[in-house]
Amino acid sequence: xxxxxxxxxxxxxxxxxxxxxxxxxxxxxxxxxxxxxxxxxxxxxxxxxxxxxxxxxxxxxxxxxxxxxxxxxxxxxxxxxxxxxxxxxxxxxxxxxxxxxxxxxxxxxxxxxxxxxxxxxxxxxxxxxxxxxxxxxxxxxxxxxxxxxxxxxxxxxxxxxxxxxxxxxxxxxxxxxxxxxxxxxxxxxxxxxxxxxxxxxxxxxxxxxxxxxxxxxxxxxxxxxxxxxxxxxxxxxxxxxxxxxxxxxxxxxxxxxxxxxxxxxxxxxxxxxxxxxxxxxxxxxxxxxxxxxxxxxxxxxxxxxxxxxxxxxxxxxxxxxxxxxxxxxxxxxxxxxxxxxxxxxxxxxxxxxxxxxxxxxxxxxxxxxxxxxxxxxxxxxxxxxxxxxxxxxxxxxxxxxxxxxxxxxxxxxxxxxxxxxxxxxxxxxxxxxxxxxxxxxxxxxxxxxxxxxxxxxxxxxxxxxxxxxxxxxxxxxxxxxxxxxxxxxxxxxxxxxxxxxxxxxxxxxxxxxxxxxxxxxxxxxxxxxxxxxxxxxxxxxxxxxxxxxxxxxxxxxxxxxxxxxxxxxxxxxxxxxxxxxxxxxxxxxxxxxxxxxxxxxxxxxxxxxxxxxxxxxxxxxxxxxxxxxxxxxxxxxxxxxxxxxxxxxxxxxxxxxxxxxxxxxxxxxxxxxxx
Ligand SMILES: [Zn+2]
Numbered sequence: 001x002x003x004x005x006x007x008x009x010x011x012x013x014x015x016x017x018x019x020x021x022x023x024x025x026x027x028x029x030x031x032x033x034x035x036x037x038x039x040x041x042x043x044x045x046x047x048x049x050x051x052x053x054x055x056x057x058x059x060x061x062x063x064x065x066x067x068x069x070x071x072x073x074x075x076x077x078x079x080x081x082x083x084x085x086x087x088x089x090x091x092x093x094x095x096x097x098x099x100x101x102x103x104x105x106x107x108x109x110x111x112x113x114x115x116x117x118x119x120x121x122x123x124x125x126x127x128x129x130x131x132x133x134x135x136x137x138x139x140x141x142x143x144x145x146x147x148x149x150x151x152x153x154x155x156x157x158x159x160x161x162x163x164x165x166x167x168x169x170x171x172x173x174x175x176x177x178x179x180x181x182x183x184x185x186x187x188x189x190x191x192x193x194x195x196x197x198x199x200x201x202x203x204x205x206x207x208x209x210x211x212x213x214x215x216x217x218x219x220x221x222x223x224x225x226x227x228x229x230x231x232x233x234x235x236x237x238x239x240x241x242x243x244x245x246x247x248x249x250x251x252x253x254x255x256x257x258x259x260x261x262x263x264x265x266x267x268x269x270x271x272x273x274x275x276x277x278x279x280x281x282x283x284x285x286x287x288x289x290x291x292x293x294x295x296x297x298x299x300x301x302x303x304x305x306x307x308x309x310x311x312x313x314x315x316x317x318x319x320x321x322x323x324x325x326x327x328x329x330x331x332x333x334x335x336x337x338x339x340x341x342x343x344x345x346x347x348x349x350x351x352x353x354x355x356x357x358x359x360x361x362x363x364x365x366x367x368x369x370x371x372x373x374x375x376x377x378x379x380x381x382x383x384x385x386x387x388x389x390x391x392x393x394x395x396x397x398x399x400x401x402x403x404x405x406x407x408x409x410x411x412x413x414x415x416x417x418x419x420x421x422x423x424x425x426x427x428x429x430x431x432x433x434x435x436x437x438x439x440x441x442x443x444x445x446x447x448x449x450x451x452x453x454x455x456x457x458x459x460x461x462x463x464x465x466x467x468x469x470x471x472x473x474x475x476x477x478x479x480x481x482x483x484x485x486x487x488x489x490x491x492x493x494x495x496x497x498x499x500x501x502x503x504x505x506x507x508x509x510x511x512x513x514x515x516x517x518x519x520x521x522x523x524x525x526x527x528x529x530x531x532x533x534x535x536x537x538x539x540x541x542x543x544x545x546x547x548x549x550x551x552x553x554x555x556x557x558x559x560x561x562x563x564x565x566x567x568x569x570x571x572x573x574x575x576x577x578x579x580x581x582x583x584x585x586x587x588x589x590x591x592x593x594x595x596x597x598x599x600x601x602x603x604x605x606x607x608x609x610x611x612x613x614x615x616x617x618x619x620x621x622x623x624x625x626x627x628x629x630x631x632x633x634x635x636x637x638x639x640x641x642x643x644x645x646x647x648x649x650x651x652x653x654x655x656x657x658x659x660x661x662x663x664x665x666x667x668x669x670x671x672x673x674x675x
Contacts (some may be wrong), residue, residue, distance in 0.1 A: 025387055025415060027376045028079050028438055028450060033095035036080055040099035043076040047106055055115035062119040063133055067444055067487045069110070074488065077103045078438045082452060084168070085175070085430035086422055088380050093176075093428060097168050104164040108157045111144020129486055129647045136490070136646070139274055143262070152261045159258045166247045166254075170600040173247075174240045176428055181209045181235045183228055190224035192344050194460060211239050212425040213432075214458040217465075220328040221343060233325035237587070240594035245572050248593055251600060252568035268564040268605040275498045276612065276650060283561060283608050290554045290611060290671065297547025297672050302583055305330040324584055331545055339541040340534075347461030354524040355462050356384075356421065359474050361519060362510050364391060366634030367482060367642075369416060382424055388416040388481055417441060417449040417481040425456040432456070432597070433469050435476030435504075440491035441483050449491060451480035464538055467511045475504030482642040490646040497606045499650035501613035503641060506620055509628065512539055516628045543673040550611070550671040555582060557608040560598070564605035571599075611667075616654050618666035618675075623658055 031039070050072055054065040080103070084096035110116065120138060125131040141147065145156035184206055188196060195218050200208040209215050209232060216236050223229050255267035264270040268280040277283045306322045308330045309315075322330070335341045350358075360371045371386040378385060390413030417439075425431070433455040441449035453473050457466055476493055479500075483492035493500050510516040514535045521529050530538070559578050563571060575593050579586035593599065598607050620641070624633050640657040654662050669675040 024448075025374075025418065026439065026448065026450065027385070027418065028082065028378075028420065028452070030377055030379055031079065031083060031092070031096075033089070033091040036083070036092065036095040036099050039076065040080075040102055043073075044102055044106060047073050048109075051110060051113065051116075055113055055119075057119075062116070062123055063130060063137075063487065064444060066116070066120075066137065067442055067489070070488045071442065071445065071447060073103070073106065074440060078436075082436050082438050083379065085171075085436070086379055086452075086454060088426065088428075090176075090428060093172075097172060100168055101165050104168075105157065105161040108144050108160040111140050112146050112153055112157060113141075114146055117141040117146040132647055132649070133487055133490060143270075143274070145261070148261065156258060156261055159254045159261075163251055163254050163258075166251045167600040170240070170244050170247045170251075171430075171597055173244050174595050174597060175431055177211060177239050177241065179211055179235050179239065181232050183207045183209060183231070187225050187228035187231075188219075188223060190222045191219065192222065194347070195219075195222075195344075198458075209235075210425075211236050211431070213456045214425060217328070218344060218463075220325060221332040223329070226323070226326060226329075229325040229329060230323070234587070234590060237324075237590040237592050238594065240591070242591065242594070244594035245591065248571045248599060249568075251604075252563055252571060255564065255604065256568050266565050266567075268561055271564075271605050275496050275606070275609075277498055277608070280561060280565060280605070283557075283612075286612065287554055287558050287561070287608060289668075290550060293668055293672055294547045294550045294554065298551040299547075299583065301545060301547045304334060308334050322584065324587055324590075327548070327584070331548075335541040335544060339537040339544065341464075341537055341541040343463035343465065346463045347458065349528050349530060350462040350464070350467050350520075351524065351527060352423065352457055352459055352461055354520070354527060355467055355470055356423070357523050358520055359470055360386070361523060362471075362516060363474070363478055365519075365629060365631060367478070367638045368631065368635055369482070370413065371419070378420065378422075380422065380426065382422065384421045384423075386419050386421075388419060390414045390416060415448065417451075419450065419477055419481055420452040422452065422454045423457050424459055429456070430454050433473050435473050435480065435493070437476075437480040437491065437493050440480070440488040440494065442486065442488040442491065443484055444486045447488065449481050449483055451477040451492070453477050464511065464542070468508045471507045471511050472504045475507030476500075478507070479503045479642055479645075482638055483645045484643040485645040485647045487647070492642075492645045495646040496650055497602060498609040498612040499616065501610050502617040502620065502650075502654075505610070505614050505617035509621055512542065513628050519629075543675070546671055546673040551582070553611055555579065556596070556598075557611065559593075560603075560605060560607040563599065611671075614670070615664045615667040616650070616662055618670055619662045619664070620654060620657060622666060 047069070050069050054060075054062070054069060057065060077100070080096045080099050084093055084100060087093045087096065117138075120134060120141070123130070123134055125134050144160075145153040148156060182202065185196075188207055196207070199215070202208055209219070216232060219232050220229055223232070252267075255270075259265070259267045259270040262270055266280075268283075272278060272280050272283060277286070302322060305327065309322055309326060312330070312333065332343060335343075364370055368391045370389045370391045372389060373384060373386050376385045392413035420438075422429075436452040436454060437449070438452050439447070439450035441447050455470065455473060457470070462470065480492035485491045485494075512535075514532050517530060517535055520527065555578065559575060562574060562578065563569065571593050572591065576586045579592070598604070603609065620637070623637070624630055627633070637657060641653050644653055648656075651662075666675065
């Protein structure tokens with residue numbers, strides 16, 4: 001997932017802009033609750049003043065004006081948005097939420113500015129980048145309501161504001177859900193020592209489980225008691241609660257109304273027309289093909305799991321029902337038996353700190369960059385910060401050429417930007433994995449980017465799925481920090497929604513191939529080493545279960561499209577009906593939509609984007625021609641795809657990188673486990 005909500009707001013003079021040749025190394029400001037509360041209104045007033053000034057201008061470059069306004073708003077708003085998700089104290093998170101509720105409407109205010117719209121329309125773009133930017137802005141004005149009659153424009157603003165507030169509340173309800181599950185030690189049978197030791201206990205020695213990933217995922221994979229798994233599964237699939245279903249239904253109604261204001265039949269049509277897919281029909285056609293491709297694979301995999309359950313429980317193979325809380329458990333058993341892959345045991349192979357170093361080293365070698373850790377103030381003591389430099393030929397302490405970001409004269413290469421890593425779960429923290437582009441770069445004003453990685457990993461080690469997650473999110477981080485776009489609003493991950501997951505999904509491959517994983521031995525000589533045969537087993541184990549994974553992804557995407565097509569149906573009933581038609585059915589009492597955050601963010605009518613992007617991700621991989629560590633291809637990819645952000649259409653970028661039109665062969669091979 002990538003997070004980008006205050007998508008394009010805006011204002012004023014960039015105070016941190018670096019002087020050319022002596023780049024400043026900006027960091028994220030750490031506001032506390034009082035500062036956020038005190039500054040929120042002033043910042044908004046300043047942004048409005050800037051907007052007014054640039055609306056009245058005639059002779060200046062409107063794109064540069066817009067860029068300054070965007071940056072002014074981002075400099076305050078984006079750190080506040082980050083803090084709403086990661087601040088350690090509830091007061092700061094609450095103040096951040098209250099402030100965002102005030103700031104977010106400004107985005108629509110700008111998008112509804114008729115004078116700015118007219119200024120942008122009158123521009124004759126000086127090159128292709130400005131042409132794309134002009135088109136982006138015109139679409140933003142049209143979608144925001146600048147072209148609507150005043151009464152409809154006002155209503156569009158009210159709707160946008162309310163949707164933003166609903167989204168903030170929804171994610172807060174998920175992040176701060178206080179639900180715990182108390183289990184007796186007997187109910188935790190099957191769990192590894194390390195996991196048991198890390199859990200909280202009550203006075204009677206019972207385990208207290210939260211809903212975070214390091215707790216829930218291993219439990220569902222390993223706990224032998226199906227009754228206990230059911231308890232934990234149910235708590236997880238009720239996260240967010242009934243309250244969130246109400247928020248979701250309200251958002252659906254508002255989105256429908258918004259689409260109608262714009263003369264569109266529904267929300268899906270209104271948003272998909274700006275994406276690569278262009279029409280909901282194209283999305284649905286794609287989802288239909290996915291379903292056809294994976295249907296049999298899923299059926300076969302489920303019957304294998306059912307057989308495993310029969311073996312495990314000693315019942316007649318024809319009898320056992322397979323439940324949703326059985327899936328991960330029996331998948332793990334089959335993977336262990338068939339491929340000798342034990343996800344828990346893999347944690348010894350991938351210690352968390354070494355996995356981070358692995359990821360950084362991969363990026364350094366592929367993209368010709370260098371990460372240098374620096375102590376900077378952060379929101380929590382676990383958070384790490386790295387400066388990112390161009391890698392220049394030089395010598396390190398051991399005399400090894402090119403090993404450090406300093407040249408022979410001891411000067412580092414050009415400063416590129418900064419990254420923060422916030423890796424471990426905490427109470428009240430954003431509870432999935434995401435990249436936050438907190439400071440979008442802009443070459444026009446020499447503004448360097450900062451991206452933040454937020455995950456919820458086990459401190460000791462990662463299993464293979466989590467190593468893929470780390471690389472996935474780091475793919476978004478690199479997209480942000482290696483961006484070299486002229487304007488901040490086209491920076492890095494500010495690409496079309498159905499392209500944004502391509503760089504991140506592509507980077508997952510570096511967790512799968514021997515050539516890349518060999519690096520791990522270099523980084524961690526004391527770690528147990530995966531043999532070539534084990535890596536192949538790991539990949540076979542991953543391919544096993546693809547039918548189940550993609551059938552589920554198709555269901556999520558089809559559900560999302562259904563909610564946003566035509567008059568919105570009731571969210572929970574629609575899910576129960578749709579899930580009820582699947583092979584594993586719907587579990588009465590579970591409330592999956594209450595924690596399906598994508599539906600409340602920029603992924604509304606956009607969940608299909610993951611698979612749509614993956615078509616391009618897997619096709620782009622083919623350029624490496626099996627040589628995953630090729631620095632030549634890596635640099636070309638950095639220059640063509642990552643550096644360009646949203647300043648060229650994705651189709652054109654991918655074609656330029658591949659030297660041909662993209663195709664979906666690799667994707668269909670992947671989802672049917674043939675790749
Ligand atoms: Zn992602």
